[in-house]
Amino acid sequence: MPAVNINADIGESFGAWHKGDDPAVMALINSANIACGMSAGDPTVMHETVALALKNGVSIGAHPGYNDIWGFGRRAMKMNPRDIEYMVAYQIGALMGIAAMHDAKVTHVKPHGALHNVGIVDPDVADAMARGVKGVDRNLIYVGLAHSHIEKAAHAHGLRFAVEGYIDRMYDDDGNITSRFNADAVHKDPAIAARQAVAMVVDKVILTRGGKRIPVEVHSLCLHGDEPTAQAVGSVVRQALLDAGVELKTLPEMGL
């Protein structure tokens, strides 16, 4: 029986500013990537988000990013790799502290925003992040893009790695995600997203814009919770996966 995880970035409110409909998104996912206070989130938001995850049976992950609240962690910063290593460990630890208040554990890590994008292409940054994750807890599941430097570094450091696929983004014929500059970059039609998700999990292929079918082994599907269509897409995809006989699991249940 095929199985997959659905994850989303969550807990991205900050102080007096709210972002996203976390209760609605939490009901659609199995694992939560929780902002850790440097790019988004604050200790109180983190506490509420962990509580919400537990209430929904959702496993808890850290979503560390650059120390740049103004930029929401979306601006690449040219940092010393060792600073990145410790900055990642700091944020994972901080979420562990908050999770411990609920007798809960942090079980995965997914880099946020520009830190994720830089790590995909920069081997030094990718290695620093993997060291940061491993240094805190070598059993953490590391979530990232297939074939990226993030995956390479994870394997080099012996970390459990979950390959991530995108539910709601168009893929180009080369297997990469289409740039957001293209009008069709985001699947707003839940039926298209559902077909793509089922193909990834059941048929183990990526469907591309040009009709190619690229073999893939995906462990976790990413739902972009901040798209206005996220709930509609998420609900339909979730049901389509269940209808196709796919089991939805938390990341620790995926047996990585």
Added chain:
Amino acid sequence: MPAVNINADIGESFGAWHKGDDPAVMALINSANIACGMSAGDPTVMHETVALALKNGVSIGAHPGYNDIWGFGRRAMKMNPRDIEYMVAYQIGALMGIAAMHDAKVTHVKPHGALHNVGIVDPDVADAMARGVKGVDRNLIYVGLAHSHIEKAAHAHGLRFAVEGYIDRMYDDDGNITSRFNADAVHKDPAIAARQAVAMVVDKVILTRGGKRIPVEVHSLCLHGDEPTAQAVGSVVRQALLDAGVELKTLPEMGL
């Protein structure tokens, strides 16, 4: 055989700015209160400071403070107690993440600066801090001022509590520390500091300005590492305690 711990606030550099002579102070103490990145310190400074503590056989503690780098955590902030609770847990967790990179454990917590001062007199803040400490790990040793709301909250929550005495500060006849507005507030003469420390630990009394001897049970002596006379005072006090047959222990060794 009498025993006591010596602690100091440490790791208070930040980014490009250095503060204090951490290697020199670390050689004089048994337990380190390490800044956690919100009032002072940053992930890289924290990593270096943990390494330095381990090299010196010094036990590791968190020194959480207000989220106010400009103010160095020395400015009281009127915060919601729940925000304080989670802010404290966040910082303890962050240091735990960094400590885990060294296979080390955080074994105590001492509040920093204005957060300490507010907690001493404000029962709601004191309770919030105790909840934050306990929520992360109920075995953490909590360090604070005797007879303060910090101590009361620690006991109310069943936390292990280490009563702190001051090596280098004058005590008034009522048992409180003399205000820094008084010229004799800080003992700069190592001999006076040493006599006060030995009296506290061996004779179990506080020597006051007026010559009173107030009974006290102190578990840890605080050395203010940022006084210019800190190293001279620290060295002499340490030797005087050893000469008086006092055993110097880390906080976990104190059997609290």
Added chain:
Amino acid sequence: MPAVNINADIGESFGAWHKGDDPAVMALINSANIACGMSAGDPTVMHETVALALKNGVSIGAHPGYNDIWGFGRRAMKMNPRDIEYMVAYQIGALMGIAAMHDAKVTHVKPHGALHNVGIVDPDVADAMARGVKGVDRNLIYVGLAHSHIEKAAHAHGLRFAVEGYIDRMYDDDGNITSRFNADAVHKDPAIAARQAVAMVVDKVILTRGGKRIPVEVHSLCLHGDEPTAQAVGSVVRQALLDAGVELKTLPEMGL
């Protein structure tokens, strides 16, 4: 012909986080209190907000607050008065820099959140803020609560002062605003707000909960833009004032 100004706090988005419907609120007011980047707002939000004000013929004011983005400037901080003085001047200057890009001038200052609340009751803080305003430009119009230490300090420093009244808040019989803990603290019924506003401006009295009429001389009416009922209340109040023959003016036009 009676005249009054309507002001609102605005430009309180920050980075990726949005807050309030600034275009809708800007259409209802004559003077804008623009967040200056330390409690809310950022340089880009400030630039957009100044442009929006100019487009609406609204005069520009600085809304300086504590350096506490997480707390949105709503948490009192125990700061050295000189730090407050320079922090206020810094924020006014920053907005002047942004305004200059539009060939526009900052013509008033109103303290934000907890800084306003502390200044009302603390003469040292109030004096520091007045020195900060005056130091940057002695012609700035300073907006604040009648009979507060803010007003006293403004007069002591020879600043032009605009007394502020509240459109949408209940007044107690002693002339103070009712605590938000009371269910009737905020007027959600536009008709009540309109009656209160017209009474303040035309009859020069505050209508209190108990039916008292307290004499008052108000120059500017504050609209709380973040209440869900702000636009309804603002529109009705504005029309009621116009219907009562009141002229709506920017603060510089008020002849203070």
Added chain:
Amino acid sequence: MPAVNINADIGESFGAWHKGDDPAVMALINSANIACGMSAGDPTVMHETVALALKNGVSIGAHPGYNDIWGFGRRAMKMNPRDIEYMVAYQIGALMGIAAMHDAKVTHVKPHGALHNVGIVDPDVADAMARGVKGVDRNLIYVGLAHSHIEKAAHAHGLRFAVEGYIDRMYDDDGNITSRFNADAVHKDPAIAARQAVAMVVDKVILTRGGKRIPVEVHSLCLHGDEPTAQAVGSVVRQALLDAGVELKTLPEMGL
């Protein structure tokens, strides 16, 4: 009679952390590049630094950098050019607010750290910074590296531009500064620095490592105040320039 300006980066303390010997450096220069609170400095440090500049007859300039206190503005950030434009204007304005408290004017701008380095090579960032400077005050003197995109953008926007030369850095034969990875990158021998400075100003040539003499027109010489040899180098260079009949002027006096 030849004339030149000497400038230095200054006011880089922050809160409880001190950096540099500002009074000593201020006595050696004619124009001060004052940190503006986002990369270094805070409102109180800025106030003290302006006072120190005025006391020494030193003209006042803004030294805006990235919004990254932890990184001291030394880490390049991939920002939207419009965010950079407004961020620069914000910081210039903030210093103008502080300067106004002393009835003083900000007369020049020099970008700090990584923002300077990125602007040198990135035409979009350079253009954004020039727009930010011009937007606040088109009479500001803009200080930067000859032949860089910073200079090109300054000219494109009609800004007064001061070409900066380095007193204490080795030049390669191509006219660029030697990388700090080379052991001889910094002139620690005051005599060498003095010879280089006099050659630049009197003979209007850069002396390179290989003995070449590259024609140059330099308006301002940069003294790196944070080198341990800064005061020795600065004193000797200053005297050598005076002995060579060079007039030392503030930037506004340079007639740019």
